[in-house]
Amino acid sequence: MRIAVQGIGVAGGFGCGADQLRRALFPGEITPQNILFEAESNNHKFPAYLCDTSRLAEFVNKRALQRVDHFSRMAVLASILALEDAGMLQEDHQNFAVVVASGYGATRTTFSFLDSVIDDGDACASPMLFSNSVHNAAAAHISILLKANGPNVTVSQFEMSVPSALLAACQWLQEKDVDGVIFGGVDEYCNVLGYSWQRFFGRDHKADMKPLEFENQSAIAGEGAAFFLLTPDNGDKPKYGFIADVQIGHVEISAPKITENSLLILGADGHKLSGIHYARYTPPENQAAIYSPLYGSIPIGPAFDLAIAALSIREGRIFAASRGAGENSGLNIVAKEQALNARSIGCLKFSCSGEFGLIKLVGE
């Protein structure tokens, strides 16, 4: 497998665009600003990394966005930024596919639709909210706004959504069905999610995520979108390297096959149920980094890790693991920025139940 990564577009708690993500990777330069306290259910405040989509107004007129909800706006913004980054925004996208991963879909709109039924009765259910609540609404809006007529698919596999959806993107590119794939992940925060977190993980929310303290629960919810423009390998050197492999499996049946000497970007995000798998299956001889404190705990976290891996490939360096990610993990954690030295990068994600996804990125 050799899929070229031509552009990246991101929007999340750290800001908007590859430049802001890059700046957030340097401790001391930029601290994520969007750690906000949003929900207040049952008089309890809940921290979350929220995403501001106001930059979308630079690209799409207000009228076209009138019926596009926050979930889809995040996805549209990130996909436009990915095309802009690749210098392809003004090109013809007719033979482009759109592949979107989402753990939970448009949750705010889903519950807003229920509000319309509960408040006004079954006969007054909102058709606009219903049509925007379907999981593939974001992918549809991307296709409509970017005029992408190729295949359009949305995958929802909780924390495994990104590696799973990436299989479809790679397949279409390998079989040469399309010229490019606008691929990415999107998930949003909503108050019901915040309430569910309180009930499942307790009310004692930490101020900081400590994802390397695997035995502790320290996850802070995030939202956002990370998208990529992927193309077949056309012989030129792409801006961000190549996706060389996508592994999906379950630890009860087989462990992830990790390339010797590769850098691992761990998708640990402060959930202790998945933390035990990172502790067990990350080889101590491989260097590892972790960046989830920049974007929060979010099912499509591997898309952000893939974006950071792409930046690392482009710049030929490994960014230091997020400051304050935790200590005493027993792993070989990247404490200071250093040269990548042509190593491959593996973005490794475990779910709480032991599923894993491993996306391998190479420079050459």
Added chain:
Amino acid sequence: MKTNPAVAVTGIGCLCAAGLNLKECMDSLFSGGCTPHPPSRFSSDHPTVYPVFEIYKTPSIGGTGPQSDIMLTAKFALTAAEEALGNAKLNRKILAGKRVGVCIGTTTGSTMNNEDFYLDYRSSGRPPMDAITRFLKSNPARVIAEQYGAAGPCQTVVNACSSGTDAIGLGASWIRSGLCDVVIAGGADELCRVSYNGFISLMITDASPCRPFDVGRKGLNLGEGAAMLVLESKAFWRKRNQVPRAMLLGYGSACDAYHLIAPAPDGRGLKQAIATATARAACQKSVDNIAFINVHGTGTRDNDRVESQVLNELLTGVPFLSTKGYTGHTLGAAGAIEAAFTIACLEAGKIPASAGFETPDPELPATPVQQETSVNGTLAISQSLAFGGNNAVVIFGKGDG
């Protein structure tokens, strides 16, 4: 565009309002089918009662084990998977250590929208978490993978009404690329008040039994169910001397990029999906060998108009039918259920009448069959259109048997 190597279909499982297994469904289709009724599992304060095609017997699968407390969609998926694997003479023991993938389409099966939970959340602020726990345990692809110890890729496709067709097409690509020996691919969905109210709000639901392609059509009836196909690599089915029931020859998918809920009037996405699928199956130059088309045919004004125009243009004269009049629109399961019916009809060499179609619409250039019809040819097409402007087409050929 290169042709695709064929992928074998070695087993099929299906349940819906027409029957609790594929044989029951096909017997029902060829004997007039069933009629929709008011929903029995939920009520609504709509002044009009919109009938649905409901499965009245809840599958017993799961028993008292860990999978007993899962959503109905997941139970439907497991039931169909069990039938399909049995039909393919496969089980967990045989599949152990093999590269087995699971690719399932759904809509309600992956949506966190439990109304009772949300009502309680709004009123008390502290509802119990059972509904959320059940939702998290009910991802249809994961449930099947756990049941059969499948260690390969696991994917739930949420492409609205084309999910089942897309899941089959994507699952087949895993076989072709060498990623899997076996893939369980299909779709599953249950009826629920949310989709019931949602479709009524869009004003595309008929208060009578649906009438796809009829001049008097007023919309769809919702339904529920699941269907699974067992897809196998040539090396795998040959090694165990299993005769394929059909070969999946082509898959095409394309987006209208036109409107969130309405198909493009010129059918651009559907044309492109058909063109891709027929090119992959190497049948783009002649329709002579295409026995029939199982169309999406929901009974809505727009869907049927677009399909009729495109079929008249690209697949002129090929007999076609809609089976929604036997099953209702089963959303994420529809493409898989219709793929199962397509293969069974190809095996039988006949298709049933397109239920609900009586009076041709002068606006439609092509109309479906009105009675049971013998068909010739070794290929058959099943197609789905969806919210978001998605179009997905699969082409099956007769199996080696």
